[in-house]
Amino acid sequence: MSDFSLPETRYALSGDVSIAYQVMGSGPIDIIMVPGVFSHVEFMHELPGYTAFLRRLSRFARVVNFDKRGQGLSDRMPDAPSLEERMDDVRAIMDVIASQRAVLFGFSEGCPMSVLFAATYPDRVSHLILVGGFSRAADRMPDELWEARLEHMVKFFGSGDMVKTVIASHSNSAEVISKFAKLERLSCSPGAMRTLLVLNRQIDVTSILPTLQVPTLVLHRKTDAQVPVAFGRKLGEQIPGAKYIEYPDGDHCFWVCEVEAQHGDIQEFVTGHREVVSADLERVLVTVLFTDIVDSTGRAAEMGDQHWRRLLDEHDRLAREVVSRHRGDLVKKTGDGILATFDGPGRAVRCALAMSLRRPRDRSFLAIWAPYRRDRD
Structure with missing residues (x-):
């Protein structure tokens, strides 16, 4: 990323909790990136492709990424935050940066929270983008398999084991595995991750989907090994008027593999046109x-x-x-x-x-x- 300095980390108060966030770009549109199960606003830039993805969005928008409470550089919590508390964090960031209305870009676990926010505060959401998402967490795995899967994830948390499903195309890259393992360790502890996963198992926004009145774009990759494509299709079907786009291949993480078409689809959905040739490449x-x-x-x-x-x-x-x-x-x-x-x-x-x-x-x-x-x- 030559000639491009990384954004400064700042903090917004959500009640008495400090939420770490970064701002990239200065476009007329605000895009709030709602992260998946874990994050670290500063170390995420070490992952190949992540900064370039946000930088591309920042050509036409002001892009904001943040760490949920209990994650990364945000304040640690004794318990896992509920969806309602995570909504408060988004609202606090929007207030601090004086954003009256924004595009919510939900990724993976961030999709249900984005749905809940858009249904609760439709006047503050101009567009809703859901990438690699789902509506009901328990549908992803039957109860009889869940406990064993939970124990496996906690046991290997911090080792980069999740690369096998979230960035499957890089599962043989020692460098990517090492960086992802460090991201896991920086995001939270194994015990905190267990608490969060147990709480996330209860996520269900299915009944909310038909009530959404915000223009919605659902994006999913057919070969997503973390959240099977059937959940993306179901999400698109249950939201009135939602536009669903399915890509033939790629990983769960939105910033890797082929991203050009995805960028164009997002820009066209938000602005009404897509960039063909850019003079500042x-x-x-x-x-x-x-x-x-x-x-x-x-x-x-x-x-x-x-x-x-x-x-x-x-x-x-x-x-x-x-x-x-x-x-x-x-x-x-x-x-x-x-x-x-x-x-x-x-x-x-x-x-x-x-x-x-x-x-x-x-x-x-x-x-x-x-x-x-x-x-x-």
Whole structure:
């Protein structure tokens, strides 16, 4: 994020509780980012893609992110906060920044709270955006499986284990797992997380959905491993006049994977138009690495579908691991190869050599790299 300083952390008083928040941008529209189950307003910027996502929204809006009470840099609490208390925190932040009306951007667990706020204070919400959300927490897992799942989550809290479901595409990246583990530890303690998860199990805003009178956009990714897409579809169906958009792939966390279409859909929903070309794009010089399994068609026919599928799975695992270790960005898989970018040709060449040396058994790779200039957020 060169030439871009991170926002200052400030505090708003919600009753006698201090709520940490940050403001990015100065657009005419306010967007309040309502976080998922845990957060840390400062360390979240260490996660790949998070700052860039907020920065993109800040081109047309004033973007506010915050830590719920008991989380991150906000005051710790002896008990988990109710949805009503979390609503008070949003209202306190809006009052401090003099926001009369705002777009609520609810993510995951933040969706039910956003729904409740929009139904309670419709005059203070211009638009409602729900990403990776659900209406009734107990529907996500039957009671007979819940206790075991709770114990597992608490036992491994702070280890980055949740990456497997929230950022599944990076589940083999040691760097991402390490950063996510630190985010968990900074957000709260395992005991506090247990208390919060038990309380969240009772969340149910199903009866409120038909009463919503705020323009609503529901976004969900079909391959969301944390909140299955069926819950997003149900959410969209139960809100009168809601616009539902489903993306074919991607992770639970909204700031990773393909985000360009999501940005356009959000901007169009809020402003009535989407940005096609921006004059203030940051120009960077990157190096492209393209790999390809030699004679893949012939080898697939020779090996048979099952054996070939195992080889491709091994190839994809290896590619994610090696690209991540060389600080690259895995842009996409091409079926029998990958496309990745690096901030310098040296890392791209070393990555290509590493992949060749560690290629799946008895298989060869072609690696082609070339520096080029592109525009990116």
